[in-house]
Amino acid sequence: MSIEFTDVSDTLRRIVITGRLDVPGTDAISTRFAALAASSEHRIVVDLSGVEFLASMGIRALVINAKAQQQRGGRLVLFVGQNDAVGKVLDATGIPQMIPVFHELADAERGALA
Amino acid sequence: MNWPTPSVARSPDDDTLVLDALGAAMADATRWLHAxxxxxxxxxxxxxxxxxxxxxxxxxxxxxxxxxxxPVTLNFTVNAIGSRCEAALVISDHGAAFDPLAITPRPQAGSLEALQPGGLGITLMRHFADRLHYRRAHPCNHLTVVVAWAETA
Known part of the structure; x- marks a missing residue:
């Protein structure tokens, strides 16, 4: 389980999560994820393309941080690339209707800055 | 994938795993299921x-x-009927009676503002299992998850 970030610009941050976002995996990254996603200067792209497994606990962390960004006037979007396993889980819960999900990184970055 | 050595799980037989802890120990259950x-x-x-x-x-x-x-006990069996195969995973725990299937999935929120974190686990189980069954006995909760597939030649 790992979480890294890149400040793509002064206004855009990409957070890359890899591994299993199950109960233990979410516990392992949740504090750092919240700190990285709490930026008031940056819109946020969360890169889930390297996530092997996404459980409801992982979705819960995504929702909490997306709502926190929105309450600050910011925006958090998800990039899944060609990760069908993660895409299916998100689709099953209706998350894409509330947190934008993108398959292309450039689209995700534009979506975050929109 | 490298998994840690089990420290809180026991296997009375290959198809049964007993978990003496949860949390980080869930990785033991995942490894066992994949094996x-x-x-x-x-x-x-x-x-x-x-x-x-x-x-x-x-x-x-x-x-x-x-x-x-x-402890939580997991039991795994696979059965074939003709070309149709089914895997049944029975998850038994000693907690107070709790039927997860009796919980009505929360309706989808229409917006991020209205979306409440959590409560999606039942939705995911209903989506990914072909059948779910709950019973209370001995005095344990027993949840059976069945996933089916067609065997290809």
């Missing part, structure tokens, strides 16, 4: 669906039963 599935040639898509349901079920037990639900 048993590989031994019985369960296809990858079915393993993914079983994995999803197992994680959600154990998260529910941890949230609603806590340590009083321990």
């Amino acid at each position: 048993r599935s590989a031994a019985q040639a369960v296809p990858a898509d079915a393993v993914t669906r079983l994995d999803q349901c197992l994680d959600e079920a154990l998260a529910n037990i941890a949230a609603h039963g806590g340590s009083s639900a321990l």
